[in-house]
Amino acid sequence: MNTKTEALSIFLIENTSSFTADWLKQQDIRTGSHYSPDAPPEVMEKLKEQNGNYVKLVAQSLFQDEDEMRRCISDWTAQTAPERANSDTSLSEVTRNGGIFRSLILDYVEKFAEQSEHDITIKDLMIWVKKLNRTFDYVMETFTENFLEILLNRLSSQSNLINELSAPVITLTDEVGLLPIIGDIDTARAKSILETTLHQSTSTGISYLIIDLSGVVMVDTMVAHQIFQLIESLRLIGVKAILTGIRPEVAMTAVQLGLDFSEIHTENSLKRVIYTFARKLDISPA
Template sequence: MDTKTEALYKFLVDNATNFTDDWLKRQRVIKGSDYSADAPPEVMGRVKEQNSNYVRLVAKSLFQTEEEMKETISAWTSQTAADRIKSKTDLTEVAWNSGVFRRVYWEYVQKFVKQAEMEITLDDVFSWEAKINYTLDYVFESFIVVFMEILMNRLASQATLIKELSAPVISLTKEVGLLPLIGEIDTTRAKGLMESTLTQSIDARINTLIVDLSGVVMVDTMVAHQIFKLMDALKLLGVQTIVTGIRPEVAQTAVQLGIDFSDIMTEGNLQNVIKKFIQS
């Protein structure tokens, strides 16, 4: 590392705290954001520490190889992206602050150039520009990748949870389970229902599953087909299925659509099933 680059690095590191103070002065008031000017003291303290460390990491890239810089930055962005997700800070605010950080960074480089008691050429400045801006671009790029990965994983987990909650297999005894279905069942939900029910039935180790349709107001051919497939799959697993609570309008629709429930064990209501299979 040449003398001038070393001096710039030391200047940036020594002024990391002052840099962060200047950066914070440009923050807007945005409710719930870590970057907000009125963020709680504990949040502001953590953000100040992260930002000061960010200043030092970018300065360090002046004498790092590309591979070394990416390894260093990736560790920082992984932690920071997780914090921003936790605080519900959106990407719009992250992007805005990325621009603010870049502007302040170059203001400090300009301060160094003016204060330094050494001959600094345009070649020196453009050499620093290539390093610093490449690093800042990589920071934003890697931050977005980690941020979106965490966000998509959370959405996937929530979607799985919603599916499970929309088709919960309730253990009535060690051997008997209940699947209460409520609301409209479209093709997508019916497919998810099959996957979730099979998994839950195996996990619960039941041998009888009561499928209660009293909360279902409509069944079309495709949905009925999925229900039949579910029962066939359960049968292969050694689980007997009993359908209960078929509403009159659902029964009428089934007849009109030519849906045949004759091979399926049915009961008029859940109480009857409980009496036969639970209390016996």
């Protein structure tokens, strides 16, 4: 190992506390952020610990080969990215503070060059700066990748939950269920409705499912195809579907598109079909 590089690495590690203090002085108060000076004491202590470990990680990278540096950095960002993503810390704050950290590290390299007993040359400084920049660039690359993956997975889960909640099968009796569909239906939502409805219909053990379309303002060929597919799939699992609440404009559009609802049981209102089932099953409607 180069003696000068080893001395610089030791200098950075030995000055971890003062470095962290200098870094914290440059933080803005952003309530809720892990980087904010007003963060809870336990959060601040954790941040200081992480910052100290980060300094050591960067110091060690000065004498690591490329593969070893990447492995150590990947392990580090895989640990810290979830913690930042689970706080109110934004990616822009992470990027800003990464820039502050990089700038301070270079300041400390300059301090080392000024104080060192070694003969530090311009070439030495350029080698260190290039090495550090590669390390910091890889930190941001892997941190951003991990951070965004966490957020995208979270958005996907929330989207799936919203889609599931937007197509609930409401059990009216042991035999009859109601599926109210509201709003626009795109390909993704249509697929979600199909999967969720089949699962809920099977789990509840219903024999009839009323599909209420009174909240659907537009039907195109794709939507109609999905409705037909849903009805046919329900039939295959032993559930008879009944369409109700088809709005006049939707009916007109369906006719213009040449869509055939003749083989499907339809009713003109949800109230009427529920009343019919109430009489058939000898239930007193509220």
